Amino acid sequence: MSPTRTTAALRTSARISVDLLLVLVMTAVALWIVGRMWSVVWPLVVALLLTTLTWPIAAFLRRRGWAPALAASVVTVLFLLVAAGIAALIAVPVASQSGQLTDGVVDGIQKVREWASGPPLNIGDDQITGAFDTAVARIQDSLGSAVTTVVTGVSTVFNGVVTAVLALFLMFFFLKDGPRFLPWLKGQLPGRLSVDVPVVMARSWDTLGSFVRSQAFVGLLDAVFIGLGLWIVGVPLVLPLAVLTFVSAFVPIVGALFAGFVAVLIALVSNGLTDALIVLAIIVAVQQLEGNVFQPMIQSRGLGLHAAVVLLAVTLGGSLAGVVGSLLAVPVAALIAVFWNYLREQLADPSPEPEAQPAAPS
Numbered sequence: 107m108s109p110t111r112t113t114a115a116l117r118t119s120a121r122i123s124v125d126l127l128l129v130l131v132m133t134a135v136a137l138w139i140v141g142r143m144w145s146v147v148w149p150l151v152v153a154l155l156l157t158t159l160t161w162p163i164a165a166f167l168r169r170r171g172w173a174p175a176l177a178a179s180v181v182t183v184l185f186l187l188v189a190a191g192i193a194a195l196i197a198v199p200v201a202s203q204s205g206q207l208t209d210g211v212v213d214g215i216q217k218v219r220e221w222a223s224g225p226p227l228n229i230g231d232d233q234i235t236g237a238f239d240t241a242v243a244r245i246q247d248s249l250g251s252a253v254t255t256v257v258t259g260v261s262t263v264f265n266g267v268v269t270a271v272l273a274l275f276l277m278f279f280f281l282k283d284g285p286r287f288l289p290w291l292k293g294q295l296p297g298r299l300s301v302d303v304p305v306v307m308a309r310s311w312d313t314l315g316s317f318v319r320s321q322a323f324v325g326l327l328d329a330v331f332i333g334l335g336l337w338i339v340g341v342p343l344v345l346p347l348a349v350l351t352f353v354s355a356f357v358p359i360v361g362a363l364f365a366g367f368v369a370v371l372i373a374l375v376s377n378g379l380t381d382a383l384i385v386l387a388i389i390v391a392v393q394q395l396e397g398n399v400f401q402p403m404i405q406s407r408g409l410g411l412h413a414a415v416v417l418l419a420v421t422l423g424g425s426l427a428g429v430v431g432s433l434l435a436v437p438v439a440a441l442i443a444v445f446w447n448y449l450r451e452q453l454a455d456p457s458p459e460p461e462a463q464p465a466a467p468s
Contacts, residue, residue: 149269151434153276157284158315159322160185164281178281182274196346302452309444317437318356325355328362328392332369335388339381341373356433362393415439 140147160181167177288304295303333348341347347369354361366389374382416436423435 148430149272149276152269152273153280154314155318156185156273156277157280158311158318160277161281161284161315162319174282178278181281182278185277186274192349196349302448306445306448309448310441313440313444314437317440321356325352328352328355331392331395332389335392336369336373336385339373339384339388340377341369341381341385342376343372347372366393
């Protein structure tokens with residue numbers, strides 16, 4: 107081995123390692139700052155997602171001559187009405203069919219108990235009763251922490267209400283004044299940043315809007331087809347399950363699995379094994395139709411992310427931040443891809459100009 111080349115390679119590796127370490131430290135500091143400001147960042151993120159979903163309606167009204175404030179107000183009120191309608195579609199059927207579902211759960215537990223008492227398990231009633239008594243005793247022992255759990259739940263609900271109200275106000279202002287933001291930002295930034303930052307933000311906005319609207323449309327198609335299948339089979343709580351399917355579509359891959367699991371479980375508890383298998387087949391067929399037909403057609407431009415990247419992003423986001431992380435994982439990964447692609451464009455060597463061809467002799 108050449109000592110000169112080995113020393114140069116080690117020095118290059120050390121320099122790159124130090125640079126990467128500094129980048130990771132700065133990233134960790136930025137994430138820590140975001141975490142400390144989460145009470146403000148989370149409503150801002152929710153408002154941006156809602157704005158990308160509702161902006162086409164506001165833009166349509168503005169093109170028809172509506173004042174920005176009036177268009178934003180109408181869209182915000184329409185969104186509140188739709189959200190209230192969705193909440194009613196979930197709450198009313200669940201309240202009306204809760205008794206039927208409870209009876210189904212009890213019957214399901216009884217069937218499992220009878221199956222466990224037979225071959226090949228042959229678990230006696232005394233063992234099952236002892237297991238239930240142990241579970242009840244553990245629940246009673248944990249009653250001391252129940253108060254803390256309730257207080258935490260009340261605090262979470264209160265924070266959720268505050269976040270929703272703040273997000274709605276921010277959505278209104280984004281719908282009203284959003285088009286003026288990039289020109290204002292361009293005038294505030296110095297030098298090259300006044301060009302780079304607005305371009306990256308415009309591309310990020312287009313990517314985020316494409317993701318949110320396409321996922322909403324795909325989720326709507328899934329909800330309609332799966333809801334029809336559940337209604338034909340006769341599964342209870344069709345509307346709540348359809349709404350759950352629509353909402354879960356905003357978490358790619360994992361959301362579909364969760365919604366499908368809930369639908370199959372309710373079908374198993376209420377209708378039995380045969381209908382549960384039919385529901386499972388319907389969900390698998392719809393998911394295959396979505397993955398092979400709907401998404402390629404709707405997301406023609408796409409996010410530039412491979413399916414494996416999407417799955418890893420959702421898994422990492424869920425492990426780091428739970429449901430919120432799973433929800434934001436794919437948009438964040440898409441925005442990182444936008445930034446990386448723009449950075450590559452700026453750092454790429456300019457292509458050499460083609461040499462002029464000599465004129466053909468006349």
